[in-house]
Amino acid sequence: MRLAVDLNRCQGYAQCAFLAPEVFTTHGDEVLLYDSDPDEAQRERLAQAAAACPVRSILVEGGPIE
Ligand code: SF4
Secondary structure (H helix, E strand, O other), rough: OOEOOOOOOOOOHHHHHOOOOOEEEEEEOOOOEEEOOHHHHHHHHHHHHHHHOOOOOOOEEOOOOO
């Protein structure tokens, strides 16, 4: 599945890294790295991460947020 994060909106709160640590990792206070082509098995965790992101910057292909 395709995953995108709007890094212009991302504030580095890291809720996503807490909820889906195999997909998102943080480096330092603000730098977020992520897998743009995560395994389908991560979909539920990604949905939770997208819902938890305070600035709604996580976009998951085929998920509730397009
Ligand atoms: S939860 Fe949202 S704002 Fe926080 S690091 Fe993840 S993408 Fe960025």
